[in-house]
Amino acid sequence: MTESPRRAPVARVGATPAGRLRLRRELAAAAVDLFVANGYEATTVDEIAAAAGVGRRTFFRYFDTKDDVLFANHDEIVAEMNEYFDAASPTREPVEVACGAVALVLDSYAAELDVSLKRFTLTRTVPALRDKEVATVDRYQRVLARYLQARFEDRGDDVASLRAAVAAAAIAAANNHVLRRWLRSGGEDDIKASAAEAFALVVDAFRSGAAVAGDGEKTVVAVMTTATPLQEVIAQVSAALKTER
Numbered sequence: 001m002t003e004s005p006r007r008a009p010v011a012r013v014g015a016t017p018a019g020r021l022r023l024r025r026e027l028a029a030a031a032v033d034l035f036v037a038n039g040y041e042a043t044t045v046d047e048i049a050a051a052a053g054v055g056r057r058t059f060f061r062y063f064d065t066k067d068d069v070l071f072a073n074h075d076e077i078v079a080e081m082n083e084y085f086d087a088a089s090p091t092r093e094p095v096e097v098a099c100g101a102v103a104l105v106l107d108s109y110a111a112e113l114d115v116s117l118k119r120f121t122l123t124r125t126v127p128a129l130r131d132k133e134v135a136t137v138d139r140y141q142r143v144l145a146r147y148l149q150a151r152f153e154d155r156g157d158d159v160a161s162l163r164a165a166v167a168a169a170a171i172a173a174a175n176n177h178v179l180r181r182w183l184r185s186g187g188e189d190d191i192k193a194s195a196a197e198a199f200a201l202v203v204d205a206f207r208s209g210a211a212v213a214g215d216g217e218k219t220v221v222a223v224m225t226t227a228t229p230l231q232e233v234i235a236q237v238s239a240a241l242k243t244e245r
Contacts (some may be wrong), residue, residue, distance in 0.1 A: 025073070025112075027052045027054070028071075029115055031051075032119060033051070038111060040128070044066075081144075103141060109180075148164035171199070
């Protein structure tokens, strides 16, 4: 069995917020290396903790299970998304703001290319990690939907919840499309350019159908999963909006 190189000890780093964040990332990086080298099932929590230079009890202060460690920055990204919403001007197009917030997910992947590529490989081959990834994407989508619903309600949309859910699903699909293409390219694809193109399509599609209650227009619903290809998402939404005009 191949062992991952032991990382420098990070004991006592968790005494500060910055230190705790660093420790979470150290544990995540150690786990990814061990999962790739030895296999997910064969890797133990004790081995992950030792590779990060901490003890088992320290590991469980940060994560409930070993599959949680692979998405160590999940809560951090959600917090950053909410901060982005709070700072956004109320005059901006809501879907545009939501796209800007979910782009933070792409930024986090791009900032840790090696970990992102290894995690991509693992989630393709380990069902438990794939399930965890799906749950993570679902939470991002719910965060987007909450923001959008509040904004749509503010402007008097009587189907704000429905419109927000559909828009959030389209944004999540666009994000997943860009992320998967970037990962399959080994990080060579221009992730920012791809994101700008994908999110522009979503913003344009929903801006064209952003009428509020009382303007004589109907509400349309497109049902699809976050795994639906981006072009299909845009095609369905655009076609439905055009039909109802």
